[in-house]
Amino acid sequence: xxxxxxxxxxxxxxxxxxxxxxxxxxxxxxxxxxxxxxxxxxxxxxxxxxxxxxxxxxxxxxxxxxxxxxxxxxxxxxxxxxxxxxxxxxxxxxxxxxxxxxxxxxxxxxxxxxxxxxxxxxxxxxxxxxxxxxxxxxxxxxxxxxxxxxxxxxxxxxxxxxxxxxxxxxxxxxxxxxxxxxxxxxxxxxxxxxxxxxxxxxxxxxxxxxxxxxxxxxxxxxxxxxxxxxxxxxxxxxxxxxxxxxxxxxxxxxxxxxxxxxxxxxxxxxxxxxxxxxxxxxxxxxxxxxxxxxxxxxxxxxxxxxxxxxxxxxxxxxxxxxxxxxxxxxxxxxxxxxxxxxxxxx
Amino acid sequence: xxxxxxxxxxxxxxxxxxxxxxxxxxxxxxxxxxxxxxxxxxxxxxxxxxxxxxxxxxxxxxxxxxxxxxxxxxxxxxxxxxxxxxxxxxxxxxxxxxxxxxxxxxxxxxxxxxxxxxxxxxxxxxxxxxxxxxxxxxxxxxxxxxxxxxxxxxxxxxxxxxxxxxxxxxxxxxxxxxxxxxxxxxxxxxxxxxxxxxxxxxxxxxxxxxxxxxxxxxxxxxxxxxxxxxxxxxxxxxxxxxxxxxxxxxxxxxxxxxxxxxxxxxxxxxxxxxxxxxxxxxxxxxxxxxxxxxxxxxxxxxxxxxxxxxxxxxxxxxxxxxxxxxxxxxxxxxxxxxxxxxxxxx
DNA sequence: TTTAGCACTCAATCACTTAGAGTGCTAACA
DNA sequence: TGTTAGCACTCTAAGTGATTGAGTGCTAAA
Numbered sequence: 061x062x063x064x065x066x067x068x069x070x071x072x073x074x075x076x077x078x079x080x081x082x083x084x085x086x087x088x089x090x091x092x093x094x095x096x097x098x099x100x101x102x103x104x105x106x107x108x109x110x111x112x113x114x115x116x117x118x119x120x121x122x123x124x125x126x127x128x129x130x131x132x133x134x135x136x137x138x139x140x141x142x143x144x145x146x147x148x149x150x151x152x153x154x155x156x157x158x159x160x161x162x163x164x165x166x167x168x169x170x171x172x173x174x175x176x177x178x179x180x181x182x183x184x185x186x187x188x189x190x191x192x193x194x195x196x197x198x199x200x201x202x203x204x205x206x207x208x209x210x211x212x213x214x215x216x217x218x219x220x221x222x223x224x225x226x227x228x229x230x231x232x233x234x235x236x237x238x239x240x241x242x243x244x245x246x247x248x249x250x251x252x253x254x255x256x257x258x259x260x261x262x263x264x265x266x267x268x269x270x271x272x273x274x275x276x277x278x279x280x281x282x283x284x285x286x287x288x289x290x291x292x293x294x295x296x297x298x299x300x301x302x303x304x305x306x307x308x309x310x311x312x313x314x315x316x317x318x319x320x321x322x323x324x325x326x327x328x329x330x331x332x333x334x335x336x337x338x339x340x341x342x343x344x345x346x347x348x349x350x351x352x353x354x355x356x357x358x359x360x361x362x363x364x365x366x367x368x369x370x371x372x373x374x375x376x377x378x379x380x381x382x383x384x385x386x387x388x389x390x391x392x393x394x395x396x397x398x399x400x401x402x403x404x405x406x
Numbered sequence: 407x408x409x410x411x412x413x414x415x416x417x418x419x420x421x422x423x424x425x426x427x428x429x430x431x432x433x434x435x436x437x438x439x440x441x442x443x444x445x446x447x448x449x450x451x452x453x454x455x456x457x458x459x460x461x462x463x464x465x466x467x468x469x470x471x472x473x474x475x476x477x478x479x480x481x482x483x484x485x486x487x488x489x490x491x492x493x494x495x496x497x498x499x500x501x502x503x504x505x506x507x508x509x510x511x512x513x514x515x516x517x518x519x520x521x522x523x524x525x526x527x528x529x530x531x532x533x534x535x536x537x538x539x540x541x542x543x544x545x546x547x548x549x550x551x552x553x554x555x556x557x558x559x560x561x562x563x564x565x566x567x568x569x570x571x572x573x574x575x576x577x578x579x580x581x582x583x584x585x586x587x588x589x590x591x592x593x594x595x596x597x598x599x600x601x602x603x604x605x606x607x608x609x610x611x612x613x614x615x616x617x618x619x620x621x622x623x624x625x626x627x628x629x630x631x632x633x634x635x636x637x638x639x640x641x642x643x644x645x646x647x648x649x650x651x652x653x654x655x656x657x658x659x660x661x662x663x664x665x666x667x668x669x670x671x672x673x674x675x676x677x678x679x680x681x682x683x684x685x686x687x688x689x690x691x692x693x694x695x696x697x698x699x700x701x702x703x704x705x706x707x708x709x710x711x712x713x714x715x716x717x718x719x720x721x722x723x724x725x726x727x728x729x730x731x732x733x734x735x736x737x738x739x740x741x742x743x744x745x746x747x748x749x750x751x752x
Numbered sequence: 753t754t755t756a757g758c759a760c761t762c763a764a765t766c767a768c769t770t771a772g773a774g775t776g777c778t779a780a781c782a
Numbered sequence: 783t784g785t786t787a788g789c790a791c792t793c794t795a796a797g798t799g800a801t802t803g804a805g806t807g808c809t810a811a812a
Binding site for chain 2: 804805806807
Binding site: 161162163195196198200202203204205206208210212214216218220221222223224296297300301305306308311312315316319402403 | 507508509541542544546548549550551552554556558560562564566567568569570642643646647651652654657658661662665748749
């Protein structure tokens with residue numbers, strides 16, 4: 061168990077290190093005005109804290125640096141509830157005051173604000189297709205053997221893909237299929253479009269359509285990609301300003317990871333509700349083992365729709381980051397729920 | 407005027423420097439088996455070449471490095487017509503053999519291949535809206551005051567935006583507007599949609615629509631953004647492996663530039679036809695003044711549709727890059743023209 | 753005109769020193 | 783018994799000087 065004083069010293073040390081990125085020595089701590097005991101006492105305490113694994117030395121005569129265990133303890137036990145500055149609150153609220161029409165834009169802007177306020181990299185996972193439902197499906201022919209299929213979701217999200225039409229399938233068949241789809245698939249969640257289609261439509265299609273097999277193949281291809289959520293970034297290169305990223309190879313590794321959406325999905329899919337912090341090695345990805353990620357979820361009508369995150373060095377301003385992130389997640393939840401209800405109850 | 411031998415030496419020097427990234431000395435050159443004269447002779451020649459500004463020293467007793475003038479001369483006069491290896495040709499052609507349906511995908515894959523073959527960063531400017539024409543316009547209501555507008559171009563390109571509908575405008579009005587638009591705006595190039603609309607539709611609209619002013623405002627907003635071409639990247643971080651990018655600030659500057667599409671449009675819009683090379687300071691952007699860019703255009707039915715580019719250090723493998731780029735531009739032109747014709751003559 | 757030879761320059765590297773920040777330990781003190 | 787002053791010790795960072803080697807420019811001879 062840690063004594064009061066050890067807690068205090070650990071807190072001071074981590075705060076100092078977060079600011080300076082330099083190992084913190086006993087003298088530095090003792091010079092603070094709210095510290096009454098001497099550097100020698102602090103040395104003793106530091107030795108104990110080190111023995112317990114909360115702090116480390118970079119070399120035998122260096123100051124101390126928080127270990128990951130130390131950060132974990134700090135985040136779990138030593139943070140006071142975050143207070144946002146007026147400026148920060150204004151910044152965020154003026155964003156939502158704008159009442160932008162497009163969800164994509166709201167999210168992109170949120171990412172921008174997050175990274176601007178924190179100087180870290182912000183990552184937002186767009187609303188999951190999970191909950192959005194099909195509003196309408198349309199097919200527009202482009203040439204004798206290609207057409208564009210357009211799916212409109214009730215969230216206003218539009219997806220389109222170009223597809224090849226086998227020669228054996230006639231345009232009137234296609235029209236029939238589309239009509240049937242619009243009847244049967246309306247309000248089906250995008251995510252289960254494929255399975256619902258296979259179940260619900262097979263018999264109907266067989267009855268009305270000549271070339272059932274070709275059509276079926278075509279439709280299978282159409283819904284092949286569960287077109288996953290988009291990942292939005294703000295301040296992608298902000299993280300490069302951190303001294304821990306002077307090594308260009310780390311940078312490359314990280315930036316490459318950013319490009320792989322599938323990988324990022326997993327990074328952002330939090331394991332528990334609320335604000336979650338992953339510190340250093342707690343991240344599975346090699347590229348992120350010098351980083352910490354703070355994630356929060358946003359909701360629509362109480363259902364989790366996506367998440368927003370801040371990526372910084374392990375030496376991250378956790379308190380402030382968590383505060384800003386939580387606040388924005390709330391506003392995002394409120395805004396999107398409002399909007400969704402206006403769509404739904406229409 | 408340069409003598410034969412000076413040309414030869416300059417060529418050797420640049421080739422060597424492109425490979426090694428190290429200043430080249432007279433001895434290094436003299437050791438090559440196709441060099442018959444001594445290092446002392448080469449020193450004299452190097453001194454002359456330096457005086458003429460084709461090469462530089464990094465310090466008073468260092469080997470020589472090509473100047474930008476030197477690279478320029480090299481590119482303009484010393485390159486033999488590029489020969490692609492079988493492997494390279496196969497790689498590129500197997501890409502186009504796939505016959506992907508979506509233009510976006512073709513382009514994305516091209517970017518991938520380019521960066522893989524060259525280890526530089528590839529940048530492709532998607533087909534310009536310039537030549538593609540409107541095929542159909544659709545409006546799908548989302549709630550009582552919002553709707554999604556979908557524009558489908560004859561290239562298969564789909565654009566959509568969500569818009570607010572003023573309360574004074576009725577759904578039937580909207581339908582009328584859409585009908586009129588589909589009549590009048592079909593086959594109008596996307597780029598001139600707005601102006602054509604203003605000219606052609608004003609009188610018709612006034613006649614048929616009650617709230618002409620509101621509707622007009624709405625439409626103006628709709629076409630406000632000339633939704634510009636997309637920029638595709640391959641190997642965004644490849645350039646970081648080059649030794650000239652060990653400075654993290656240069657990296658940041660460059661990567662930030664990549665994020666700004668509008669800036670990149672100008673980078674990629676070439677001044678003349680054919681394969682163009684911009685070396686170092688010839689680039690306007692500060693972030694790219696250590697870089698060279700090779701650009702080539704691709705065409706549809708003889709009309710320029712976009713460009714593809716390779717970004718590397720000034721010490722770039724110009725000959726190979728130009729070869730690969732030109733070859734791919736050709737194939738892209740062929741593929742897209744084929745496809746476009748199948749759309750157009752349908 | 754070419755080349756061998758030589759003096760000279762400079763960056764890079766290594767060994768060495770010094771300064772300073774930090775530690776751990778011990779002994780004295782409250 | 784907990785705290786602190788004092789001191790020896792450690793290690794890094796920064797600076798100095800010597801050495802090496804790759805390179806140059808110049809000169810004089812072939």
